[in-house]
Amino acid sequence: MARASIPTKAAPRRRSFNSDRLWSLVVLLPSAVLLAIFVYGFILRSGYLSLTDWGNDPAQALSLTPVIKFTGLSNYSNLFGGLLDSRFRQDLVSTLFFTAFFIVACLGLGLGLAMLLDRNPKGEGLWRTIFLFPMSLSFIVTGTIWRWMLQPAGGVNALFGLDPDRHAWLTSNASIWRFDWNKLPLITAVVVALVLLGVASRARQSGNRTQMWVAIACAALLVLWAFTLGNSVKMTPVPEYHGFNLAFIGIIIAAVWQMSGYTMALYLAGLRGIPDELREAARVDGANEWGIYRHVIFPLLAPITLSAMIILGHISLKIFDLVYAMTSLNNLNTEVPALLMYITAFQGNQFAKGAAIGMVLLILVAAVIVPYLASQFRRSDRS
Amino acid sequence: MKKALLIAAALAVTGTAAAAGKLEIFSWWSGDEGPALDALVKLYKQKYPSVNLVNATVAGGAGTNAKAVLKTRMLGGDPPDSFQVHAGQELIGTWVVANRMEDLTSLYKSEGWMSKFPKDLIPLLSSKGGIWSVPVNVHRSNVMWYVPANLKKWGVTPPKTIDELLKTCATLKAKGVAAPISVGDSSFPQPHMWESIALGTLGTQGWADLFSGKLKFTDPRAVKVWTNFGKVMDCTNKDSSGLTWQQATDRVAKGQSAFNIMGDWAAGYMATTLKLKPGTGFGWAPAPGTAGTFLFLSDSFGLPKGAKDRTEALNWLRLLGSKQGQDTFNPLKGSIAARTDSDLSKYNAYSQSAAKDWRSNKIAGSLIHGVVANETFTSGFGGIVAQFVQNRDANAAAQATQALATQAGIGK
Numbered sequence: 169m170a171r172a173s174i175p176t177k178a179a180p181r182r183r184s185f186n187s188d189r190l191w192s193l194v195v196l197l198p199s200a201v202l203l204a205i206f207v208y209g210f211i212l213r214s215g216y217l218s219l220t221d222w223g224n225d226p227a228q229a230l231s232l233t234p235v236i237k238f239t240g241l242s243n244y245s246n247l248f249g250g251l252l253d254s255r256f257r258q259d260l261v262s263t264l265f266f267t268a269f270f271i272v273a274c275l276g277l278g279l280g281l282a283m284l285l286d287r288n289p290k291g292e293g294l295w296r297t298i299f300l301f302p303m304s305l306s307f308i309v310t311g312t313i314w315r316w317m318l319q320p321a322g323g324v325n326a327l328f329g330l331d332p333d334r335h336a337w338l339t340s341n342a343s344i345w346r347f348d349w350n351k352l353p354l355i356t357a358v359v360v361a362l363v364l365l366g367v368a369s370r371a372r373q374s375g376n377r378t379q380m381w382v383a384i385a386c387a388a389l390l391v392l393w394a395f396t397l398g399n400s401v402k403m404t405p406v407p408e409y410h411g412f413n414l415a416f417i418g419i420i421i422a423a424v425w426q427m428s429g430y431t432m433a434l435y436l437a438g439l440r441g442i443p444d445e446l447r448e449a450a451r452v453d454g455a456n457e458w459g460i461y462r463h464v465i466f467p468l469l470a471p472i473t474l475s476a477m478i479i480l481g482h483i484s485l486k487i488f489d490l491v492y493a494m495t496s497l498n499n500l501n502t503e504v505p506a507l508l509m510y511i512t513a514f515q516g517n518q519f520a521k522g523a524a525i526g527m528v529l530l531i532l533v534a535a536v537i538v539p540y541l542a543s544q545f546r547r548s549d550r551s
Numbered sequence: 552m553k554k555a556l557l558i559a560a561a562l563a564v565t566g567t568a569a570a571a572g573k574l575e576i577f578s579w580w581s582g583d584e585g586p587a588l589d590a591l592v593k594l595y596k597q598k599y600p601s602v603n604l605v606n607a608t609v610a611g612g613a614g615t616n617a618k619a620v621l622k623t624r625m626l627g628g629d630p631p632d633s634f635q636v637h638a639g640q641e642l643i644g645t646w647v648v649a650n651r652m653e654d655l656t657s658l659y660k661s662e663g664w665m666s667k668f669p670k671d672l673i674p675l676l677s678s679k680g681g682i683w684s685v686p687v688n689v690h691r692s693n694v695m696w697y698v699p700a701n702l703k704k705w706g707v708t709p710p711k712t713i714d715e716l717l718k719t720c721a722t723l724k725a726k727g728v729a730a731p732i733s734v735g736d737s738s739f740p741q742p743h744m745w746e747s748i749a750l751g752t753l754g755t756q757g758w759a760d761l762f763s764g765k766l767k768f769t770d771p772r773a774v775k776v777w778t779n780f781g782k783v784m785d786c787t788n789k790d791s792s793g794l795t796w797q798q799a800t801d802r803v804a805k806g807q808s809a810f811n812i813m814g815d816w817a818a819g820y821m822a823t824t825l826k827l828k829p830g831t832g833f834g835w836a837p838a839p840g841t842a843g844t845f846l847f848l849s850d851s852f853g854l855p856k857g858a859k860d861r862t863e864a865l866n867w868l869r870l871l872g873s874k875q876g877q878d879t880f881n882p883l884k885g886s887i888a889a890r891t892d893s894d895l896s897k898y899n900a901y902s903q904s905a906a907k908d909w910r911s912n913k914i915a916g917s918l919i920h921g922v923v924a925n926e927t928f929t930s931g932f933g934g935i936v937a938q939f940v941q942n943r944d945a946n947a948a949a950q951a952t953q954a955l956a957t958q959a960g961i962g963k
Contacts, residue, residue, distance in 0.1 A: 251951065
């Protein structure tokens with residue numbers, strides 16, 4: 169037996185040197201090296217630059233041999249609490265609102281269209297193409313089309329005879345749901361506490377009593393902190409109000425027009441993947457049409473919803489070109505952090521601050537992507 | 552054909568060694584402005600036929616894209632031989648302080664330009680004892696446009712001061728003109744209007760003091776600029792943030808608004824695109840309170856240190872500053888010559904009137920077009936104006952502007 173095990177053990181070792189493996193290594197190496205330098209290396213460099221003062225002094229900004237000093241987290245503390253950077257904070261709030269509306273609208277519309285198409289209407293292939301078609305355009309093209317359509321005194325307003333003052337799709341100066349930025353610690357604490365309570369109720373359902381109590385205790389502690397110490401934390405020297413700018417409605421419409429076809433395709437694939445036996449079994453058990461959706465189909469579509477949310481979420485957090493095409497630069501009503509990053513770095517020459525904005529965006533996108541990737545890896549390990 | 556290719560190849564190889572040189576010029580002039588640049592390029596080729604001129608144009612957005620490309624090239628150690636930049640602090644605060652430009656004082660002296668440009672102009676192009684760029688053209692920023700026939704119909708005259716402007720605005724509103732003044736979005740039309748209001752409020756000296764640090768942005772006089780600007784904004788169209796400057800001009804031409812404050816490129820737009828006749832189809836006056844002052848901006852070219860073809864670049868600059876060069880370029884571009892001896896017969900009615908003012912008025916530099924403040928300030932200032940338009944808080948805007956000025960080193 170011992171002797172017989174030698175060749176079986178040696179075989180994989182020899183295989184690691186065979187030409188196939190060598191080729192795959194050779195073929196992969198260039199892109200691995202390029203990725204290492206131009207993606208991860210530059211991320212590290214941006215991360216380092218965001219901790220410096222490059223560009224604060226105009227004399228050093230574009231010098232051939234700039235003197236760059238390490239200043240720690242000062243760029244970040246300015247972004248979140250400095251007098252001059254309320255613009256960034258508004259952009260951050262805007263992008264979160266935009267993301268929420270964009271994802272909800274895309275999922276809703278996509279699911280609705282998919283459910284309609286799932287009923288096999290006449291000319292289904294044609295409809296599918298029509299709904300999916302906007303995705304083939306680039307955001308720049310979409311933005312240009314919609315800028316023209318949503319013009320105050322033209323486009324849809326002229327077509328339907330709407331009053332341009334009341335239907336200011338992209339030009340509204342109004343903002344709703346405003347809150348004081350200084351209340352951010354409190355709001356964050358309450359949101360996290362609510363999530364913890366959700367965890368606690370789940371733990372109760374699964375009978376994990378310690379987990380439940382720990383979660384409840386953490387939530388209580390957070391809320392306690394928020395209403396005592398947290399309440400006295402002042403982020404900015406003066407009260408500062410940010411809200412959802414109504415001018416984003418136009419941008420959301422354009423973005424949803426572009427991407428809802430994509431969620432429709434995802435959901436349609438999911439719906440087609442559900443075997444008819446399941447629906448028939450549910451019908452035999454006495455479920456009505458709505459009950460089938462509620463208890464059979466929607467739960468099965470949950471993983472699709474999750475992946476669609478991830479894809480849409482990271483697109484909306486880093487969105488640049490659509491907004492650039494629709495409302496151009498320096499339009500505070502519809503600005504997003506990616507545009508501000510471009511303006512800060514390439515118009516204002518404040519490279520370190522631009523890098524800091526970039527890092528904040530990276531962290532936001534990572535917060536969406538990383539848990540998803542982790543769960544994917546775990547799943548593929550299991551299988 | 553083959554022979555020609557061989558010769559071309561040989562020329563390319565020996566290009567640097569032989570007299571046949573190379574020159575790369577970098578600009579954002581394309582589209583409407585392309586023909587003016589082409590005319591200059593043609594003139595250069597006539598004078599220096601052996602030089603291979605590479606016209607590196609990066610189109611779009613009033614130079615936004617070109618400036619970003621230029622920065623990456625300069626940081627990468629590959630400067631073009633000569634590049635377009637707004638004259639004044641946009642160049643000085645960005646490239647001169649970084650020690651990346653060559654001093655052109657000797658060129659000014661050898662070409663006799665010191666007496667050919669207006670006296671007020673040279674200090675605005677200089678710092679640290681050097682003159683840093685050659686202005687090709689001059690545009691005026693503080694112009695108010697209107698349609699004479701419409702004003703007659705409404706029974707008003709172009710206001711001369713800001714108070715008069717506000718009074719006229721009230722009159723027009725009473726007559727049913729919802730937005731007597733039209734303005735475009737905050738990318739530049741709104742800050743552009745701000746600088747005319749500021750000049751009209753503070754006067755020429757006050758405006759200069761603001762950027763030399765003698766007058767603080769938080770001074771009550773400077774806060775008044777914001778108050779005035781807010782009052783003027785109350786007279787403007789509600790959809791401003793969705794309009795380009797051309798669309799804001801259209802409102803005046805169509806009679807939806809009475810006045811629009813914009814640079815004098817609007818004259819080109821109205822004459823060429825809208826086919827209105829200067830003087831009768833459309834009229835102009837200095838922005839309220841700014842009569843006697845020419846708020847200018849200028850496209851200029853400089854010489855970066857380390858330019859590969861320095862001699863050819865100097866010849867290019869010589870051509871740009873010459874009378875022939877300026878009179879070739881400007882009538883096509885719709886601007887006027889920076890020199891005071893240009894041949895006015897080549898220009899249209901509006902340009903002739905602007906050129907007369909250029910020679911006689913006091914000269915002040917535009918803020919949003921880069922003459923009096925560096926890029927850090929102008930880019931941040933756009934945000935402050937946009938914020939003010941939202942919240943109308945004059946004190947907050949004044950404080951933010953002062954903080955920005957300190958950060959950008961204004962008045963140091």
